[in-house]
Amino acid sequence: MDRENLSEEAVSELLSGIENVRLNEEETAVVIIDQTKLPGKTEYLELKTAEELYDAIFELKVRGAPAIGICAAYGMYILSKRIRAENGLQFYEKCKEHAAYLNASRPTAVNLSWALHRMERLVEENLSHTPAELTEMLRQEGRRIQAEDAAMCRAISEYGVSLLREGDGILTHCNAGPLATSRYGTALGPLFLGKERGMHFHVFSDETRPLLQGARLTSYELEQAGIDVTLICDNMASIVMKNGWVQACMVGCDRIAANGDTANKIGTSGVAILAKHYGIPFYVLGPSSTIDFQCKTGEDIEIEQRNPDEIKSKFYARPMAPESVKCYNPAFDVTDHTLISAIITERGILRAPFESSLAEAFPERAGAGR
Numbered sequence: 001m002d003r004e005n006l007s008e009e010a011v012s013e014l015l016s017g018i019e020n021v022r023l024n025e026e027e028t029a030v031v032i033i034d035q036t037k038l039p040g041k042t043e044y045l046e047l048k049t050a051e052e053l054y055d056a057i058f059e060l061k062v063r064g065a066p067a068i069g070i071c072a073a074y075g076m077y078i079l080s081k082r083i084r085a086e087n088g089l090q091f092y093e094k095c096k097e098h099a100a101y102l103n104a105s106r107p108t109a110v111n112l113s114w115a116l117h118r119m120e121r122l123v124e125e126n127l128s129h130t131p132a133e134l135t136e137m138l139r140q141e142g143r144r145i146q147a148e149d150a151a152m153c154r155a156i157s158e159y160g161v162s163l164l165r166e167g168d169g170i171l172t173h174c175n176a177g178p179l180a181t182s183r184y185g186t187a188l189g190p191l192f193l194g195k196e197r198g199m200h201f202h203v204f205s206d207e208t209r210p211l212l213q214g215a216r217l218t219s220y221e222l223e224q225a226g227i228d229v230t231l232i233c234d235n236m237a238s239i240v241m242k243n244g245w246v247q248a249c250m251v252g253c254d255r256i257a258a259n260g261d262t263a264n265k266i267g268t269s270g271v272a273i274l275a276k277h278y279g280i281p282f283y284v285l286g287p288s289s290t291i292d293f294q295c296k297t298g299e300d301i302e303i304e305q306r307n308p309d310e311i312k313s314k315f316y317a318r319p320m321a322p323e324s325v326k327c328y329n330p331a332f333d334v335t336d337h338t339l340i341s342a343i344i345t346e347r348g349i350l351r352a353p354f355e356s357s358l359a360e361a362f363p364e365r366a367g368a369g370r
């Protein structure tokens with residue numbers, strides 16, 4: 001999306017009412033909904049320091065690829081307000097340090113580095129400006145990144161809903177709704193939009209072990225919106241497909257390689273394999289900020305490994321595994337492009353071969369590498 005396209009008025013309009021990630025009124029902190037507390041408690045956190053921002057992203061208090069990019073972008077603005085620099089170059093050096101630090105919080109979702117790179121580049125391209133002017137530019141850029149995300153989610157939702165019919169059963173994995181993005185979400189966007197238009201869907205939400213984003217967040221968001229949702233354990237996806245209850249799978253994404261291979265929450269590739277077996281379309285929905293043309297294939301995507309305690313003890317009243325047992329806890333897997341029926345972006349429904357459909361839909365990005 002071209003940043004020149006959105007007027008300040010359009011940005012404000014797109015941002016109105018967005019609660020999951022925003023600036024506080026005094027613009028001294030990034031405010032997030034602590035997603036680790038949902039659905040039991042809606043608690044807002046104010047993130048003021050680089051460490052607080054890093055920890056909130058690392059601990060998944062704010063999560064979902066677009067949301068962490070937006071949080072980091074606003075974070076750069078908040079941190080830039082405290083930079084003591086005499087000129088643009090000194091200011092830029094400090095910005096680079098902040099960006100590198102925040103970027104280390106999570107490796108797989110490209111939206112994080114994409115947003116940080118965009119903030120950093122803006123400063124680099126305007127070194128002749130004063131630190132105060134550059135700070136204001138960062139403020140506006142953070143707002144634009146979030147507004148563009150809201151617009152992209154809306155467009156994705158429109159394309160997505162065109163693939164669904166009244167009464168369809170949809171299976172989704174992890175959480176790619178408003179909490180993870182801006183307003184409609186990506187994978188859940190077509191369901192919210194369809195609902196607004198009077199359509200009815202039956203959604204199966206994988207609980208999404210080990211961190212339960214499906215149980216805690218997706219079923220919560222859908223229930224709140226009055227959409228029929230049934231929570232299932234991840235290992236029940238096969239039976240609901242076999243029963244004929246699923247007409248389409250819709251998932252979000254954390255990084256799409258140039259050939260269409262897609263990293264998303266661990267377990268997504270298994271859903272795609274099952275969908276192929278049962279002849280069910282498998283759709284990946286994501287904004288262009290999730291496409292990484294620098295990754296030629298999924299082999300180039302770094303997969304985040306997380307603490308074994310997430311498997312052994314988190315969410316249990318007492319540990320459920322021998323204390324010393326080895327664990328393998330990758331947070332994401334890569335779905336092979338051959339399993340994907342379509343990638344739905346803000347520029348349309350892209351089909352195989354993805355190498356050319358992605359490059360044709362986003363020529364400016366494919367050429368530039370990112």
Ligand code: MRU
Binds near residue numbers: 064066177185
């Ligand atoms: O570890 P998480 O919860 O941040 O993982 C999130 C996902 O895998 C989502 O499906 C993805 O970020 C898309 S959000 C629109």
